[in-house]
Amino acid sequence: MLHPRSIAIVGATPARNKLNGRPLHFLRRDGYPGAIWPVNPRYADIDGLKCYPDIAALPGAPDMAIIAVAAARAEETIAALGAKGCPVAVLFSSGFGELGAEGKALERSLIATARASDVRICGPNTLGLVSAFDRAPATFSQYADIPPLAGPVGFASQSGAFGTGISALARSRGLGFGYFVSTGNTADITPVEVLREMLEDDRIKVLAGYLEGLADGFALIALASEALDRGKPLVITKVGRSPAGAKAAASHTGSLAGEDVVFDWVARQAGIIRARNEEHMLDVLSALVCNHAPEGDGLAIITQSGGAGVLMADRAEEIGLSVPTMHDETRGALAGVLPDYGATANPIDVTGQFLADPRILAESVRIALDDPRVHVCVIWLQLMHRYADSLVGLFHDIKRTVTKPFVVCWIEAPEKARLELMAAGICVIGATERAVDAAAGLVAWGNAARRHREEKPAASASTVELVPPTSDIRPVPSLQALAMLQSAGLAAVDTRPARTAEEAARLAAALGFPVALKIESADILHKTEVGGVALDLGDADAVRKAFEAVTASARSHMPAAKFDGVLVQKMARPGAELVLGLRRDPVFGHVVMVGLGGIFVEVLKDVAFAQVPVAPGHALRMLHGLRGRAILDGARGQPPVDYQVLAAAITALSELAIRHPEIEDLDLNPVFAGPGGVVAVDWLMRVRSGGGDD
């Protein structure tokens, strides 16, 4: 699809201002080197180009067809293309899935025909694609009103209008998109498939995707992994971050979306760089195409304005970049270059003096980047229209002589200078905080690449596939679930079953007081709610009384339930309270979750996720990424937890999910973690029927 040697345009017209006339005009304007075959019985030729009455009359099978006919005729057109041997059709026609239930049915029928005809479909309701290297603007998008700028970014978008805006903004900043593909309703070809094809092209250095929903998370993760293998960053903007946005997205795309927080964590796990919005995406892309990956997160800020320096330091701290104070040696070297009132610590203030002596700026950048604590640098300046040419020369010099990445933040830069710098592979951003965000994008990519290179992968590969939701789910009895947890290497407090009050009292004495009693019944999921739990029982008598009480209470709440006595547990609360668990995500399959317990999970939703399998390094990052991490480090006089042991519990859950694909969900809540270890106090496992009894 990206490199067609011939393009048929079904429904072509000479009118350049019409949807079905524009691709032909664009292709000829840009000198598309392949064959163009207009198809329309109403014309013998269009602008001197032979026009064919129907698909059968074409001189051969086109590599690609654009279909610009009414929705009602789309299906027969696809069948005809299939008969001719055309492998892929770009379907401009609208009037399908975007029109509700009726349109969706039409779309399903269309795709069935396409499958039967062996034609892949881009669309329907797409505005097409631009293959800029091949001078093939097979689109009616306004983006192609001006000839596209070829370049090292491959871009796939689920939104036509937004994709057009992003591509046009990129061109205005001198950032070339080698490909821009709009997948429209995404009924067949997906943005992920398209990006995978772009990945093969050596001219493409960075991949960018705009997503509104995601059906198959595994394909995205596989793409991310291949992109890492090839050293090409993958930048994704996915809308629907908030509940309101997710609702709007679902109504717009009709797709069932997984939770955004899961997407966010899993994307990070996979080394995907997530961009918030179109500006953020373009800023990060600009930085990535101009720079290699930094080796750490130390940011040097070099500025002609102290105030801008402060703002950048603020932003760096907010987004987790370090702004290290320069090494004494570095400061000495800077002091030798800067005027007296310059600042050398970081931010480095070169003051307005650098205009009198441009060497000040170039030397400061070189010195700062030589500091071992610095891995990337932002250089801030504004206006300077009178000095634009000499500044462009200066940045060329810097680019030639430094080896670490840098971003130029030039406020209200002259357009010519801006474009010259981008053309020379020097990233220019026009806003202060955005420049820091772009540097952070570089750091994120550096981290992802380094982890991919250096870190140990997960012990086992996942074999879970996406399965449709089912209601045929049943809880696993507590002791059986416990055995499964233990065989995966997860620790729980000492737990024994008892059928009678006497047995319970005896077991409690053996375990050591105080103990807890919990009613055991496969029919009761939430034991506390039926009065089925008694805590802090200090002696045998208390245990006996509690046995009667929890049994009676549970029976009165749920007379029909089948009871299996009680569980006797040693009370044990050694440290920080957490929740751990497994979920079956509709997009990513099994995911492990970990959060801080109690108020943190209930009120703050402070939970981290990872797709199974979870590598040890990522398990640690999940813990480090919790907002209430200070709890784990030992807030309020508690000893710190053992991060390695806690991370091991996360990878153990991952292994458990791999061994037991039937697990639907698992809650370990609470789990207590201290310096010595991690123990689950309560757990609830549910499986899809037919499994779980191994």
Add this chain to the structure above:
Amino acid sequence: MLHPRSIAIVGATPARNKLNGRPLHFLRRDGYPGAIWPVNPRYADIDGLKCYPDIAALPGAPDMAIIAVAAARAEETIAALGAKGCPVAVLFSSGFGELGAEGKALERSLIATARASDVRICGPNTLGLVSAFDRAPATFSQYADIPPLAGPVGFASQSGAFGTGISALARSRGLGFGYFVSTGNTADITPVEVLREMLEDDRIKVLAGYLEGLADGFALIALASEALDRGKPLVITKVGRSPAGAKAAASHTGSLAGEDVVFDWVARQAGIIRARNEEHMLDVLSALVCNHAPEGDGLAIITQSGGAGVLMADRAEEIGLSVPTMHDETRGALAGVLPDYGATANPIDVTGQFLADPRILAESVRIALDDPRVHVCVIWLQLMHRYADSLVGLFHDIKRTVTKPFVVCWIEAPEKARLELMAAGICVIGATERAVDAAAGLVAWGNAARRHREEKPAASASTVELVPPTSDIRPVPSLQALAMLQSAGLAAVDTRPARTAEEAARLAAALGFPVALKIESADILHKTEVGGVALDLGDADAVRKAFEAVTASARSHMPAAKFDGVLVQKMARPGAELVLGLRRDPVFGHVVMVGLGGIFVEVLKDVAFAQVPVAPGHALRMLHGLRGRAILDGARGQPPVDYQVLAAAITALSELAIRHPEIEDLDLNPVFAGPGGVVAVDWLMRVRSGGGDD
């Protein structure tokens, strides 16, 4: 200073590319209508304008003087200007406070001379000011390389370079700055003073300030209040948000800054709109100059791209705007206008069809803004170069026919259309999330204006002044502090002093068990740390033992302390744990703080502040603004707190601070709040010596 009828330029030169030559060139180029008096013994005239050998030779007292001489000669120049009767000097000269201790001494001496000479100083180290209405670019800033664009924004900046960038960016978007004043080192005239003068000008509709530090918070708050009285929004960007940024700001400006979190809360309390960075500032300013204040926070999103609509809904939710689902009647009316595949709920997707029929867009906006749940609207579109003129006409129509405010988000808009719209008072923003942020700026202003108009002010006005820090601070004995709290209307748990174990046991029995015992000593601030607290004492015997234990432990920890027996307290923990208190902020004087207790305050720093006096409405907003607010609403099965009673405790603290200006700080920690009330369990009050014994 803003309207000089004559300007002397001391150190003027004919060289247009020099700092001391540029103002003369700019003033003449723009046709400054007042008198220009160059002063320089080296020239008889400059470009045909008479040049004076010295200040004494001037034909009269200039309304303003620009001083562009070496730092060493600045002081004598000021004295000469004073002798001549010049009231204000704009001091370009650098080499003062920005150079460290020596420069600071020079600056102090300079300001002393200026005071003695009755000359106000703007600077030193300023790049001057632009009074665009008067065609008076009294500056050497690059901003004036192109003639300034006059308009309804008054802007004062502590940073010259950043201020230049902001002003130039504003001009590029067609946003006129009536004034741009750089206050340089801010040794005398402050941005707040300058803004206060701009406020008087009827042509100025919105004030904007860029601050790096703030010495006198009271002046800023007074300005904000006057601005509200006059219906003019005040937008402030203050850098130093993060610890790293604050450190950089302190080293850059040398000023002692208060905590940013206090600034943030107090600014909100005062109705100031805080902008994060230069783009955010300009976006909000653009929205404010083009619109009146909305009457609520309901946002309608009208878009030609479903994806952009989702992104805007995401952003709205993140920043606390509501995106209400349209009323059924509204949806019906929209359905009558939109194509079948348009969306009517909100976001409203007008689809690409609006180009075929522009009425679709105009009607959709009108219908959406008619919905009573909608108070402001963002209209999103992209490119449309071929339809630019008709779209401009369409927006003019909309502007004429709607009464609620709206913001146009036009991605990659043609420059001409963009500038035409801004000139017509129609706000255009070029990025998706930023358009929502601009709408949020309007909502913030609407809220501030409404509160100013409608809400009850605080009971008493504050009389506290900023006083220098002192180390002469002493704790107030617990019972005395308790009496002060109670007389202000704050409740505490029942607390009695006991000198002996027997007395303690007797009091405990009277209060009712369980009780707590706390050692009482003016020398011991942190009772727990010396083992001076015993909790949950269930009977008289436990109280007796505890009396001996806490006394012995405290004595062994602090043998030199003077002891006053113990306090016996009824144990009472009815609900949510909070901390309340008073602080003396270096910038804003007494501030009240409230936060959620325990982990929330320790780990998450979830604390709200307000300057004294605190109005009842603002006390409620402090509570609503806590991130862990769900705790107050009754998370984890707790009953909800009584917000009114809790807010009353906050205003009571405010009253306490007004009655007792000697209070240095006060911690009520913990405080328990439930449906029935609020009680403090522990408190620590410190006062400046000489007070507190009323």
